Amino acid sequence: MNKRIVMDRGGVVKLAESMNCTREMVSKALNFKKDTALARKIRHVAKSQYGGMEIGK
Numbered sequence: 842m843n844k845r846i847v848m849d850r851g852g853v854v855k856l857a858e859s860m861n862c863t864r865e866m867v868s869k870a871l872n873f874k875k876d877t878a879l880a881r882k883i884r885h886v887a888k889s890q891y892g893g894m895e896i897g898k
Contacts, residue, residue: 844897846871846884852891856883 848856848871857867860883870880871887887893 844873844895846887846893846895848887848891848893852887852893856887856891860886 853864853867853871857864860867860879862879862883866875866879867883867887869875870883871893884893888895
């Protein structure tokens with residue numbers, strides 16, 4: 842199983858709006874397909890403010 846961060850779908854939309862990016866970018870960041878500064882920030886905010894849970898290895 843791949844490493845990823847799971848959160849509610851509504852949370853993804855709110856996170857995208859708050860980070861001023863697209864839902865696609867949030868999805869790629871949460872699935873560890875991107876490793877940019879923005880992606881790392883999205884992952885941090887998802888876990889700390891939106892209740893995201895990291896699963897996988």
